[in-house]
Amino acid sequence: MVRHGIGADDGSTADDRGTTRRRTLEGAAGIAAAGVIGSAGSASAADQGQTRQDGDLEDGPLFDTHCHLIPEETLGREPLSADGLVAWMDDNGIDRAVVLALDSPESYPVLASSPWILDQVEAYPDRLIPFCSIDPRTLVYGEDAVEELLERYVERGARGFGELKAGVPIDDSRAERIYELCADYGLPILFHTDEKAMIDEVGLPGLEDVVASFPEVDFLAHAHGWWAHVAADVEEADLGDYPDGEVDEPGRVPELLGRYDNLYGDLSGISGWNALTRDPAFGQAFLEAYSEQLIFGTDYIYPGQAVPQLELFERFDLERSAREAIRYRNLEDVLR
Numbered sequence: 001m002v003r004h005g006i007g008a009d010d011g012s013t014a015d016d017r018g019t020t021r022r023r024t025l026e027g028a029a030g031i032a033a034a035g036v037i038g039s040a041g042s043a044s045a046a047d048q049g050q051t052r053q054d055g056d057l058e059d060g061p062l063f064d065t066h067c068h069l070i071p072e073e074t075l076g077r078e079p080l081s082a083d084g085l086v087a088w089m090d091d092n093g094i095d096r097a098v099v100l101a102l103d104s105p106e107s108y109p110v111l112a113s114s115p116w117i118l119d120q121v122e123a124y125p126d127r128l129i130p131f132c133s134i135d136p137r138t139l140v141y142g143e144d145a146v147e148e149l150l151e152r153y154v155e156r157g158a159r160g161f162g163e164l165k166a167g168v169p170i171d172d173s174r175a176e177r178i179y180e181l182c183a184d185y186g187l188p189i190l191f192h193t194d195e196k197a198m199i200d201e202v203g204l205p206g207l208e209d210v211v212a213s214f215p216e217v218d219f220l221a222h223a224h225g226w227w228a229h230v231a232a233d234v235e236e237a238d239l240g241d242y243p244d245g246e247v248d249e250p251g252r253v254p255e256l257l258g259r260y261d262n263l264y265g266d267l268s269g270i271s272g273w274n275a276l277t278r279d280p281a282f283g284q285a286f287l288e289a290y291s292e293q294l295i296f297g298t299d300y301i302y303p304g305q306a307v308p309q310l311e312l313f314e315r316f317d318l319e320r321s322a323r324e325a326i327r328y329r330n331l332e333d334v335l336r
């Protein structure tokens with residue numbers, strides 16, 4: 001286990017994420033053995049320490065499904081403005097970015113409220129795509145109050161709901177009322193699940209129930225609790241951690257992606273990168289097998305943050321259609 005300090009999956013220092021263990025064959029072979037894909041996958045560029053040489057990395061636009069704006073210094077991190085985010089996108093070849101609201105105390109020490117996010121992105125309508133969020137506990141004010149807020153956010157341009165990161169179970173009845181409203185308004189939901197927010201048990205039974213119960217809602221799954229389940233071997237402590245080591249047996253992530261086409265994996269954060277790189281050959285096979293349900297993202301949240309996902313298309317050798325799906329097509333689909 002690799003233990004990290006504060007910051008959870010919202011931009012913890014990516015100290016040791018760049019190095020991954022060499023693997024043998026179990027991960028990719030395990031996926032094949034489980035019947036998820038037909039072959040063990042090609043040897044990955046990551047495995048061989050190579051980068052793509054064909055000069056064909058221009059696969060249409062690059063969309064980032066997970067960015068933030070932060071109004072105040074916190075955790076020793078400088079604030080992040082819309083100008084700062086767009087300058088960083090320009091530096092890194094990112095064409096458009098989803099900007100997520102943070103409306104729950106579990107989300108971040110400083111909130112980035114939905115009305116504030118909608119204000120901040122106005123200067124960049126062609127670059128920044130706002131999402132809104134409402135903490136499910138706001139239902140203490142009644143359903144009408146919550147629906148009125150959501151309607152206003154949608155009228156002001158919110159294209160999705162997130163980051164849903166509230167200290168309630170993922171299948172809490174209040175959260176389910178939020179999912180119903182998102183179904184009514186046609187909003188995809190990006191959620192963060194770990195041991196503190198949108199809480200679930202090992203094996204993700206609550207998440208499966210939610211995804212099965214709201215087939216008209218596209219769910220974008222993010223953070224430790226989700227990504228720990230690329231492997232079958234998950235312990236309670238992994239729900240808030242970055243488990244490392246080879247993926248001997250594929251877990252609930254590939255299983256659920258295979259079962260539900262309204263479920264997507266948000267590749268952002270240390271958790272997303274860890275899931276791809278803890279066992280690079282598994283990561284390669286996983287990206288190939290589920291490219292139609294995986295979405296590029298970074299979780300960029302403070303100036304100067306290291307973002308390993310920027311290497312994704314050099315580390316992993318993917319067919320053009322898979323690259324296009326992960327870079328922009330899947331996000332376009334969920335935004336409708």
Ligand SMILES: [Zn+2]
Binds near residue numbers: 010066163299
């Ligand atoms: Zn985030």
